Amino acid sequence: MKLCHHELEVRTDGKGTYEITAEVESAVNRAKIRNGTVTVFVRHTSCSLTTMENAAPAARRDVERFFEELVPEDADYEHDDEGPDDMPSHIRMVLTRTSETVPIVEGKLNLGTWQGIFLFEHRRDSHHRKITLTMIGE
Amino acid sequence: MKLCHHELEVRTDGKGTYEITAEVESAVNRAKIRNGTVTVFVRHTSCSLTTMENAAPAARRDVERFFEELVPEDADYEHDDEGPDDMPSHIRMVLTRTSETVPIVEGKLNLGTWQGIFLFEHRRDSHHRKITLTMIGE
Amino acid sequence: MKLCHHELEVRTDGKGTYEITAEVESAVNRAKIRNGTVTVFVRHTSCSLTTMENAAPAARRDVERFFEELVPEDADYEHDDEGPDDMPSHIRMVLTRTSETVPIVEGKLNLGTWQGIFLFEHRRDSHHRKITLTMIGE
Numbered sequence: 001m002k003l004c005h006h007e008l009e010v011r012t013d014g015k016g017t018y019e020i021t022a023e024v025e026s027a028v029n030r031a032k033i034r035n036g037t038v039t040v041f042v043r044h045t046s047c048s049l050t051t052m053e054n055a056a057p058a059a060r061r062d063v064e065r066f067f068e069e070l071v072p073e074d075a076d077y078e079h080d081d082e083g084p085d086d087m088p089s090h091i092r093m094v095l096t097r098t099s100e101t102v103p104i105v106e107g108k109l110n111l112g113t114w115q116g117i118f119l120f121e122h123r124r125d126s127h128h129r130k131i132t133l134t135m136i137g138e
Numbered sequence: 139m140k141l142c143h144h145e146l147e148v149r150t151d152g153k154g155t156y157e158i159t160a161e162v163e164s165a166v167n168r169a170k171i172r173n174g175t176v177t178v179f180v181r182h183t184s185c186s187l188t189t190m191e192n193a194a195p196a197a198r199r200d201v202e203r204f205f206e207e208l209v210p211e212d213a214d215y216e217h218d219d220e221g222p223d224d225m226p227s228h229i230r231m232v233l234t235r236t237s238e239t240v241p242i243v244e245g246k247l248n249l250g251t252w253q254g255i256f257l258f259e260h261r262r263d264s265h266h267r268k269i270t271l272t273m274i275g276e
Numbered sequence: 277m278k279l280c281h282h283e284l285e286v287r288t289d290g291k292g293t294y295e296i297t298a299e300v301e302s303a304v305n306r307a308k309i310r311n312g313t314v315t316v317f318v319r320h321t322s323c324s325l326t327t328m329e330n331a332a333p334a335a336r337r338d339v340e341r342f343f344e345e346l347v348p349e350d351a352d353y354e355h356d357d358e359g360p361d362d363m364p365s366h367i368r369m370v371l372t373r374t375s376e377t378v379p380i381v382e383g384k385l386n387l388g389t390w391q392g393i394f395l396f397e398h399r400r401d402s403h404h405r406k407i408t409l410t411m412i413g414e
Contacts, residue, residue: 001139001140001141001274001277002277003277003311003312003413003414005311005379005381005386035141035143036141036272036274037177037272037274039313039377039379041377041378041379041386043386043387043388043391044388044390044391045327045328045329045388045390045391046329050232051183051236051237052183052228052231052232053183053184053228056217056219058216058217059217059225059228061216061217062215062216062217062225062228062229063228063229063232065216066209066229070208070346071342077338078334078337078338078341079332079334079335079337079338081332087335087338090328090329090335090338090339091338091339091342093328094326094328094339094372095233095371095372096232096233097235097236097373098327098373098376098391099327099376099377099378100236100237101177101179101237101239101377102179102237103143103177103179103270103272105143105270110143110179110181110270111181112181112182112183112268114182114183115181115182115183115236130388132379132381132386134312134313134379136274136277136312136313136412137141138141139277139278139279139412173279173281174279174410174412175315175410175412188370189321189374189375190321190366190369190370191321191322191366194355194357196354196355197355197363197366199354199355200353200354200355200363200366200367201366201367201370203354204347204367208346233371234370234371235373235374238374238375239315239317239375239377240317240375241281241315241317241408241410243281243408248281248317248319248408249319250319250320250321250406252320252321253319253320253321253374274412275279276279
């Protein structure tokens with residue numbers, strides 16, 4: 001059984017979902033782990049993770065629009081030090097995910113046909129986001 | 139330390155929560171892992187996972203009703219290729235979980251007294267859903 | 277590769293977020309695991325976990341207020357055996373997290389600068405909450 005970390009950096013240019021499936025798959029290949037798990041962990045509090053449909057761009061836009069409406073920028077937040085997208089970013093992060101653990105089976109991510117792993121950016125500005133991948137297996 | 143995958147198939151007959159705790163417990167027993175973790179991973183984008191109260195059926199109905207209202211079928215979605223339950227299923231999945239990692243302690247799932255693991259089906263039609271269980275431990 | 281469980285008990289005094297980062301870090305130190313993962317698992321259905329911003333108390337209050345409004349106590353729930361905070365606690369738990377897996381890198385939790393791990397208590401009364409930490413690594 002072996003263990004391997006890999007740090008992934010993702011550049012984001014404003015709010016939206018950014019697919020990282022290929023980067024995760026590539027790190028798994030390089031780690032030469034045939035069977036095990038990879039834990040994807042995002043090291044931020046104003047962006048998050050989600051596993052979701054990766055074929056239809058319209059579905060992604062609907063997900064993004066849903067969160068814009070559920071957690072609006074113009075609500076009356078107490079914490080708004082960094083502007084109107086500050087507090088909604090923290091709430092959207094709480095409603096989605098910080099870590100996701102995906103099985104590795106026979107050298108491949110065991111995702112379903114339409115599943116992709118996404119970084120969900122909640123801030124308007126550009127950012128370099130850090131994600132730690134931890135692979136455990138044999 | 140050893141590792142073992144098990145694929146679980148769950149037949150669903152429409153929207154709702156389907157308890158899979160017994161199936162997960164049974165796979166853990168067969169793997170003969172006394173201490174470790176089991177990662178439950180659902181390989182779909184229109185159903186999800188949740189760990190929740192398993193004693194009161196009324197509580198499950200309230201959870202299901204809450205999601206019907208929070209993510210209604212009759213909202214104005216851009217993506218609706220597969221009918222009115224298509225897009226709500228993807229959003230409800232994002233709001234709940236794709237993976238859950240549960241400790242295995244002394245050969246048993248370390249759940250609390252009232253905790254059960256559930257597949258949360260968001261589509262109206264019948265489906266065969268695939269869940270991968272990955273057990274790591276000794 | 278080794279594995280180690282640790283049971284954490286957290287006393288809560290009503291609704292709110294309770295930071296447990298130091299307790300998790302301390303268990304990781306005692307386990308002498310330099311590289312691996314720690315899975316934090318809460319064994320209850322009326323409280324949950326979240327990883328979030330730990331510097332600004334106002335941000336925590338905004339998160340708590342958001343959930344009070346999204347899942348109100350005075351909605352018409354079928355299940356209300358234990359009072360008005362009973363059913364909202366189960367729904368808020370489903371919307372947040374039961375397990376979180378955090379990387380351990382060079383002996384430290386690999387959290388971002390502003391990230392803390394929190395128990396999110398959804399009940400009004402005082403409780404002793406049980407959290408299982410499972411560390412795997414080398």
